[in-house]
Amino acid sequence: MKAINKYIVLLVIAAMSFSITSCNYLDKEPENTIPTEQVDYSDLDNMYQPVSGMYAKLRTSGMHWVIIELTLIREQGVFSGQYNGSDYDKVNNYSYNDSFWGINEIWMQYYNMIKCANSAIASLHNYAKYCTTDELAQKNRAYQGEVRILRAYAYWRLVEAFGPCTILLDNNQTDMHRSTAESVLNYALKDLQYAIENCRYVRPNESPDGHLGAATAYTAMALAAKINCFLGNFTEVKSLTDKIINDKKFELYKDYYQLWKIPGKLCDESLLECQCTDFGNGSGELIDTDQWFNCQGPNTVGSLCADGSAWANGWGDIGITTEFREWAAARGETIRATTSFLLAGEYTPDGDYIGPQTNPVNTDCWNGKVYTPTTQLTDGRTKYGTNNNVRILRYADVLLMNAEAKVMLGENGDEPFNLVRERAQMPPITGVTLQHIKDERRMEFVCEWGDNYTDLRRWGDCEAVLGELGWTEEAEYFPVPFSQYTASYGDYLLLEPVEEDVDLVD
16 A cells, blocks of 8 residues: 555544444434443543544545535525436425435434534543643644534534534433524534634644644634624634634635646645545545545536546536526636536546537536546546545635625725635726625635525525525525434424523533
8 A cells, every 4th residue: 555644544444433324313322432441541642533533424424425415406506417306306496305315314414423523522531631741631632623623514514504403412412402503603613712722723734643634723713704704793704814814824726627636635725625545546445425526427428538438427416507607607707617617518628528418407517626537537446536535615715705704894805805816817806895705706616515505695695596496585494304303302303493502501
């Protein structure tokens, strides 16, 4: 096996250790749990293992293919790609079935992450008892901070999907009442503040101790800024993003197209990625996200690799509308359009040919950001997206949040805003307005974790933009999954959400 960083090796161990066996999140044994009598917490060489387990859970639960599909198709100009009368098509039109397994999967998988985080923190508390020096104690707190970042991330995604949900303080908790969305996000912000105070101020690609790509204090700050944007706390958004910008640790990757390919993995723009690897080998062991890339790839007949061989297609499940592409063209988009829109019947810049679309009801354009050129795949690998990472948080978002916060506070946001446009080879704009920011975010973040839908919601624009597609105020969030509130303990989930004093719940 070729040399690989310790972080990835630990992910292999973690992936072999944890499994999912049930459909209701309280039915599961706590993830990342080993019988206490079998763990030697005095062996501090193993102290990072609970953290590695959390990253493995991000890769498995957090990257489940149905999560990304249902998250993206609520965006403006994005749809399920194949009209076949399924529950996915209903989500296109904001008509939800609370018995749809995919909606239940979102709920279940993010709570899997939260349960894993709760257990990991408990394990780290046990290790902390043996951290007899200030240096070891600080390392333990930094590790706890990493876990808390990923727990906060899971709560953030749950609120994006469901709004009010349960704050799971303990893996044996039976009172599953929902807290208000604001309470849940404030609870997540507590986790992020802990990480800001205890994690290292380095880029993820600078993380030491063989933990390349691990979340850092800057990751926590970026996620906290996103949550505060959602809550409308723009003074806090400005403070957080100013700190990231002024520390001058991050910069935009110069080539927007390659940002999403193998050369862009863990670049200086990255604040959080889900890491994958094929270890540089054409066959054998593989750490990947199962079908996360594959489900978004084109599924047309006649696609060819750059060398003329047959290309292994994806599922064709994410489509980008003609109207969106026309809007982008009218803006003069070139770099971002070429990157984001993977078109049927055309060659990519890397020489791969995407077969023509022969079914008129299906999409002829897919999410190009998850396309990895066949020329960049390790020899012997053919699975769509193999060896690429999933980008989750990046510096471009920090810059545009900073611009928005400044505009909302009556200040000038031109400088951070135009850095993003410059990279996309778009002309600068003077006197940037909120509408400019809305349009820029729509283009920059198309098909990235449903950011467009979240933005429309926090701006109050859903009805105006999505109303003709079927959106109503009642469809703002997915419903609580039927299989959750029908469980014997789940009646709590049907009660009115409670506003919590988050200072008292941890």
